[in-house]
Amino acid sequence: MRTLVVGAGATGGYFGGRLAQAGKDVTFLVRPARAATLARRGLRIHSPAGESRVAARTVTADTIDGPYDLIVIAVKSYGLAAAIADLEPAVGPGTLIVPLLNGVQHVTALVDAFGTEHVYGGVCRIVGTLTDEGDVVQLTGMHDLVYGPLPGGATDRLPAVTEALSGAGFDSRPSDDIVQELWDKWVFLAAMGVVTTLMRGTVGDVTAVPGGITFALGVAEEALAVAAAAGHRPAEATAAQVRRSVTALGVPATTSMYRDLRAGAPVEADAIIADLVRHADEHGIPVPLCNAARVNLAVYEASRTA
Template sequence: MRLLVVGAGATGGYFGARLVRAGRDVTFLVRPGRAAVLRERGLRIKGSGEDDRITPRLVTAGELRDSYDVILLSVKATALARAMDDIAPAVGASTSVLPVLNGIGHLDQLSARFGEESVLGGVALLATSVDAQGDIAVLAPGATLTIGELSGGGELRADRALELLSGAGFEVTAVNNILAEMWGKWVFIATAGAITCLMRGTVGDIVSVPGGTDFARAVLAETGAVAAAAGFPLAEKQHAVIQNTVTQPGSPFAPSFYRDVAVGRSTEVEHVFGDLIRRAAALSVDTPLMDLATMHLRVHQHRLAAGNSP
């Protein structure tokens, strides 16, 4: 089976490299600038006990001719529209498109473009980033990928994707309730992003001051209430894991949202925060703290668009 990884960044690059090492037929669809870096340095993974370099097979937009069995879509939500145009020639009748973006709004866009039967749901959990040299830095050990079908006839596609992705040095699981898994990650990303971006500090920084722990719990209560109203309440264990993560004393944890804001990069505010508060309003769920966090990041985006530094 043939796999097309869209984007050789922190997520796609990591999973794709592990799959290459496992002997899978992997091609990376990348922009010309990224292609130049990878041709010069190779695709390198380093940190947390990992040290590897592969020579990836690369294509750029316009070079795709044949369809692939699975397309792993790992771009940011802000690049989704362009990515859909780029991958269109590679989507055949039996292709499964597996996005691992944050939130769930992208599922509607992909289903409208390629058909719901072609789209799988996916949740990627890993701590990686791309460093100044273009290498993938592993910030913490462990990576998991959870997949599942969205429509009633997708079981065979999910099974084929599971076969292709398994046994490559990371945990991959197929589940029947992928939307619940995706909502769980959405709650986690939105909660962690909101508290760290609003307070401009790590989890440890926030909970070290009076009111910090209560603030984190209050944001989680809002995001969890939206998920419950949408029909995907957090399981007790899931809630406990998220709450422990965002209230752990001394924790250096800060999500990519915070890291992007701290260095003046663009964020996925509309896809992760904006979509959540729009759904909350439609479901009559009050989210004053998430509303504030959304406005905060919208101001950040406005300043970037105006050419102002953070």
């Protein structure tokens, strides 16, 4: 399949780069400055397995040359509206879109823009970042990709999508319940995000102080309760993993939202935390800890852009 990867940051650069490295037909939709960097340095990926350099083919919004079979969106949630406008010329009658964004509100935005028949759900799990030079750094060995049709979506094209997104050295699989998988990841990210951003520390920092474990467990239970009320209760093993992750002792685990916060950059507070609070309000679930983080991050964003 002719594949367009929207974004060549830590996520899009990693998965798209690995696909291109495996010989898949991949083009990156990027801004002119990123295109210039990739033309000069190539797409460099640093991982626990070593370093590689990929000759990345790129287009910008004004040079898209027609529809693609598959579009993988790998931008931050606050960049989605601009990405939708940029990629519109790449969407044809047979195009499928797999977004790798956090939370669930992006699914509604994409369905509204392009229709359920064009949109799959997608979940990626990777811990990565970009260097000052624009290189992709995979910080751990985790690199999972999951995708599948939404309810009422195009199931007949799943084998072709699976072929396009497989065989590139990372874990890749289709899902027959991608909405639940989206919620499972969202609950995890929201709980970790609230713990680390509200307390301004790693999980280990929080659990090392009096009351830290109780606080972290309270956050996890709020997030899990919202998912259950919305009809997407995680399996017990998944719920247990969320609780273990936020209460781990001596673990310097953080989130991309925490790292962005420390860097003074924009954060995905709306998609990961504020939207969870909105769902809680809709279902009458009290979430005082998540709401405190929502307010805290709203104040941060207001001060950052003042």
